[in-house]
Amino acid sequence: MSSIYLGDGVGKACERVSISNQTGYTWLNQWNKYGYEGLIPHFNGGRPSKLTKEQLEQLKEKLKSKGDWMTSEVRALIKKEFDITYSNRQVSRILRSFKMHYAKPHPHDYRRPENAKEILEDSLKKAVNEIHEKCVIGFLDQAAPQTTDNKQRFWSFDKPKITKNTTKYRANTFGFYPINGKDVVEFMARSTARYVCEFLRIISEKNNGKHILLILDNARAHIAKRTESFAKSIGITMVFLPAYSPDLNSIEQIWKSIRRKISQTFIKSQWSFRETIRATFHHLAKKSSFAQGWLNKFQPILSNLL
Structure with a gap:
């Protein structure tokens, strides 16, 4: 001047x-x-919000009353309640300031019990009362990865492409993911009680015959009398998950990671397909992170066994 x-x-x-x-x-x-x-200069954090502090608090409480919202729904709510128009970007900023999360919803089967966590807690407590020694604790499940799985996304200026062997391979896979023992993965012809018992035998041998607390779903082959009788005879206590509750079985995250690995790997043959599954499973099963959330919920019940 x-x-x-x-x-x-x-x-x-x-x-x-x-x-x-x-x-x-x-x-x-x-x-x-x-x-x-x-x-x-006035460093006041940018343009003032159209909504006052009081209105933002009112909005936050209204959002809590429902749970899940689409951005367009929140825009419509703000317009209806406060007669103020925001862009999607502005709405997103407000929601992030509320510490809300933007993510795909985790699917829950409508048949899943509302108190699934409490049901599992009761089952674990009952099993713990019957075990009077330190033991191996782990999760069992079957999966059928195949080469047609396509779980990996890529950034690209054009449509992403990957060179693959389009021959379809599929592997009926049994996995054991332990919290404190030796992991096991095997390929079985079928998922009947006979093959489940064979897999239980392998798990027991790999873990030197130690008592095992096994968490698994209530598939027909798992709850069969033959399976329960054999498990008991070799020192395996089975705890069945509530129906339609795969989120309570930590091994599910390993299967998802394996499918993602398959989708980005060139598979030459059935043998290389199985070896990819086997190597990936052993690598991932060494990580405790897949079971960390589960342990945060249930470790107090199991502390005497670990």
């Missing part, structure tokens, strides 16, 4: 202090309107 008072035009004054003409004219307008105070 001193340069202008000395006779410089706006362009020349801007050149002296190395700022753009646009900034110079903005400063000049601020000076003319507000004087010196108009040139003092």
Whole structure:
């Protein structure tokens, strides 16, 4: 401003202090309107919100009452309740400031009991009362990965492509993911009680005959009298998950990771397909992170067994 008072035009004054003409004219307008105070910067975090603090709190409480929202629904709610229009981006910023999460919903079968966690807690407590020694604790499940699985997403300027052997391979896979023992993965012809018993025998041998607390779903082959009788005879206590509750079986995350690995791997043959599954399972089963959330819920019940 001193340069202008000395006779410089706006362009020349801007050149002296190395700022753009646009900034110079903005400063000049601020000076003319507000004087010196108009040139003092105010770092107030950007444009004020259209919603007041009180309105934001009201919005937050309304959002809590439902649970899950689409961005368009929140926009419509703000318009209806406060007669204010926001863009999707602005709504997203508000929701993040509320510490809300934007993610795909985790599917829960409608037949899953509302108290599934409590049911499993009761089953675990009953099993623990019958075991009077340290034991191996782990999860059992079967899966059938196949080469047609396509779980991996890629960033690309064009449509992503991957060179694959389009021959279809499928492997009926049994897995044991332990919290504190030796993991096991095997390929079985079928998923009948006979093959489940064979897999239980292998698990027991790999873990040196230690008592095993086994968490598994209530598939027909698992709850068969033949399976339960054989498990008991070799020191395996089975705890069945509530119906339609795969989220309570930590091994499910390993199967998802294996399918993702398959989708990005060139499979030459049935043998290489199985070896990919086997190697990936052993690698992932060494990680305790897949069971960490489960342990946070149920470890207090199992602490005497670990």
